[in-house]
Amino acid sequence: MRFHARKTTAALALLTVAALGLAGCATDDGDAGSTGDSARDTGPLKIGTLLPQSGTLAHLIYGPQAAVKLAMAEINEAGGVLGQDVELVVEGNEFDPSDPTIINKSIDDIIAASPSFVLGAMGTGNTNAAMPRLSEAGILMGSPSNTGVQLSGINDYYFRTIASDIIQGKALANLVLQDGHTRVAMLAQNNDYGIGLRDNFQETLEAAGAELVYGAKGASEEFQETQTAFAPEVTGVLALDPEALAIVSYEEAMQIIPELAAQNFDLTKLYLVDGNTIPYPEFDDGLLEGAQGTTPGRATEGDFLDALVAADSNATRSTNFAPEAYDAVLLVALAAERGGGTDTETILENLRSVSGADGGATCGTYAACLELLQDGQDIHYEGQAGGGPLTAENEPESALIGIYRFDETNTPIAVGEIEG
Template sequence: MKVYSKKTAAAIALVAGAALALSGCSTSNGSGSEETTKPAGDTGALKIGTLLPQTGTLAHLIYGPQAAVKLALSEINEAGGVLGKDVELVVEGNEHDASDPTIINKSVDDIIKANPSFVLGAMGTGNSNAAMPRLTEAGILMGSPSNTGIGMSGINDLYFRTIASDIIQGRALGNLVLQDGNTTVAMLAQNNDYGIGLRDNFQETLEGAGAELVYGAKGSGEEFPEGQTTFTSEVTAALSKKPDAIAIVSYEEAKQIIPELAAQGFDLSKLYLVDGNTVPYPEFDAGLLENAQGTTPGRASEGTFLEDLVAADSSATKSTNFAPESYDAVMLVALAAQKAGSTDPSAIRDNLAAVSGADGGDTCSTFKDCLALLEDGKDIHYEGQAGGGPLTDKNEPSSALIGIYRYDDTNTPNPVGEIEG
């Protein structure tokens, strides 16, 4: 069990590396977990868990969400907690490990045993779908900061997300490529819901403006499987089409694709990345990715928020992708529980849209300020870090920001603008 206060943020930062190594190490109770739900009107401490990628192809994206959870809990508890009690992080599950395909089931066992009201995760759309049936049966609310799969819209009453679907990012990426004057484009996309959904909307946007997706188009069968490690043939085939630009929809596979593109002579300033791979690449030669661009849903982590993330967990210096969305998810759950007067997952779910501003209300951006308004009996509109609009009846943001990033000579992406969709 972990309870964070802002007073301990500096100490947490000092042990961040050890915390990452140990996270999710609770003992599995096997497949015979007793699946229980919280009674309606429960006013006990709000208990939450996480289901994040501690290993596998998504592991490079854990740093932002991990820091955001610690920061959100410290701020909530410093302000007095939920219903007068500290919020507790009671379980940290691992959503994926290529060397152990049973890891997500073991993590779900651990989560059900801990019986939190809410679990942040999973990050991968497929991993959320895998965990959802049993967590829903156990009455546990799920909230993802990163599931952009189109099919996740309204999929389950006990599921919500704080990120826009691939419809919006696909269109934003397409418009970015078009405004740079590219008319023929190749896409290296992985063969899963994430890759296919984003590719389809990207292609639709290109073709609507008279441009063409010359490699990786819908129906071509040119997608690659998640976890692939060599891309010589795919890059050769894509470059044979002589594209003006190339986009990559992947997770850590980009670490192999990018050097192969460079080795075959592609101008990487004409490369476009997405949220799954728009991260720093310090392992590459200096300047390799200079002027390449990427898109990521949500507002960039900057200023005081970025400083607070790093203070909560120093590993946030590696990446803050999905930190705003993770922070907002925890805040919305805490505020919804406070408004409901209950830590029952169904009661929290029934109040999520209201505290996100779906019913109007006074705008507030910190837990302390929102709590004061709720205690005065007022409706609130929590204005989060990610810049998303109030939640819809499909349990997702009604509007969203897509950040645009450009790489510098240290192969680090820097925010240069944003598009609202």
């Protein structure tokens, strides 16, 4: 099954490149080395991270952390970038509910360390909070997990390696429809992530003649982030006797699911999304067996999974967004190598090209791509996440949405993919 995401105009009013005095930055893919020699940095490629070390997204950090370690190891083993090892110079924390100033402190640390590239943030709202200052400092952000629709093409100093909620929302709705459900409820959190995914989910349901009976746009039935008790919401949902229920949340699902079970909802009719399609070892065996979830990107399995776990044993806890994080680091390194410079401007000028936007020879590892670049060839890096080349909006032109079904140990197992 295929769908085509429609182009979305960025809606946020952030500082423009001109206002930041950065109008000289080229954002398209010119010839390699088009940045002036006097401005090009040929020192080691310095990168950083802005990932959730605490808070409601902390359960999603394991995959990206392992992916950064693996990507750096493979890059350096292949000879590095411009013959030098990539350096991880700063690791910021994007969010902590007990300390709302943590992200600003992390941004201060990142700017002081002066990397060319930062992987993160994972939360769309956290990216919005960090972007103005990092862009003003000339630091490129690349997110493995931001799915907010409004981030499409928002800033020349931002890209993502994951599809927007337009694609996942439609994929989730089509999965529900294929299972024969026409009266559906949704518990969605009240933020850009929850609302954006809900809107596209609802649009697809209604276009097929189905109904979103709870959580619909305009009904004011979204829940707040970090909410911990859901008895009233679950009671309200079940009073409408829906045939299926979808939850758009982060760790709040850990409280919602037991409440659903306590109120006798059939959890085989439950659908989850990327923020909560994770193992639930805390639950009784079999509680979630038969429930389903969707996650953008190809399933993490086989040799890549083994390599992630070898790089960081915490990857056994979750590999969500690991392929996208790995791809982001490799794209940045390949762009620097193609352009002959490790500065942000050179990376920006070459980023889309190495993703395949200009065609070129296909390659799937850093070593293979590096050999082609050193032979003077254009390349198309075919990443672990299965996304297409980056568009002018600096996001994948196509993407895979993985479909998962929970087994008797409450672990999501990949059962298929939808290409969008």
